[in-house]
Amino acid sequence: QVQLQESGPGLVKPSETLSLTCTVSGGSISSYYWSWIRQPPGKGLEWIGYIYYSGSTKSTNYNPSLKSRVTISVDTSKNQFSLKLSSVTAADTAVYYCARISGGTYHWYFDLWGRGTLVTVSS
Amino acid sequence: QTVVTQEPSFSVSPGGTVTLTCGLSSGSVSTSHYTSWYQQIPGQAPRTLIYSTNTRSSGVSDRFSGSILGNKAALTITGAQADDESDYYCVLYMGSGISVFGGGTKLTVL
Numbered sequence: 440q441v442q443l444q445e446s447g448p449g450l451v452k453p454s455e456t457l458s459l460t461c462t463v464s465g466g467s468i469s470s471y472y473w474s475w476i477r478q479p480p481g482k483g484l485e486w487i488g489y490i491y492y493s494g495s496t497k498s499t500n501y502n503p504s505l506k507s508r509v510t511i512s513v514d515t516s517k518n519q520f521s522l523k524l525s526s527v528t529a530a531d532t533a534v535y536y537c538a539r540i541s542g543g544t545y546h547w548y549f550d551l552w553g554r555g556t557l558v559t560v561s562s
Numbered sequence: 563q564t565v566v567t568q569e570p571s572f573s574v575s576p577g578g579t580v581t582l583t584c585g586l587s588s589g590s591v592s593t594s595h596y597t598s599w600y601q602q603i604p605g606q607a608p609r610t611l612i613y614s615t616n617t618r619s620s621g622v623s624d625r626f627s628g629s630i631l632g633n634k635a636a637l638t639i640t641g642a643q644a645d646d647e648s649d650y651y652c653v654l655y656m657g658s659g660i661s662v663f664g665g666g667t668k669l670t671v672l
Contacts, residue, residue: 472659474661476663483651483663483664483665483666484600484602484608484651484663484666485663486653486660486661486662486663489659489661491659498659500658500659500660502660503563503660504563536607536608541613542659545596545614546596546613546614546617547596547598547655547659547661548596548598548610548613548614548653548655549598549600549608549610549653549661550610550613550619552607552608552609552610553607554607555607
């Protein structure tokens, strides 16, 4: 079955760029919606953004509160999608999850989740 | 900015029924928000319970049900069990691919 696995540095310095990758195994990354979600320690979940890719069609959208710092991209050759968050501060310390979105005419929800990876922002 | 509201905490007795709600700081929740509900045990990834307001995800017990109650979405758990003790999050779809999480409800079974 389809599985998601986050990877990337567990420690990032303030003002630098956080970069994470989600590898999709057991299925194709094309023609699905993919998302990043984060959870600061002891706090709730926050949607970061999504990407959709199919053939020549690509779409993205981001949480307005993070939009100026976030980029989500896809690499179909590696069946991966990635997150870049620039100018990080301690407030960006969180467990970062990648997830698949089941999106259609009458539904839009996260139907598959990675296990999450903790990223700490500290010098 | 859209704020999705949930009760911070709730408690239920074993075998009892509890209804958690998911509202909007401004306006009403409707079926067009495609409300989804997730259960999260601390330290684990969330698990999808309900989507499209009232459709149970595969493998989810029929003790969990979703609905619209008044101007809010609701998650009802019947016959509460000890392993229902978790954090519960709702998500509302705001259009254009934008999702907003509620702050979560910590459910205690005691």
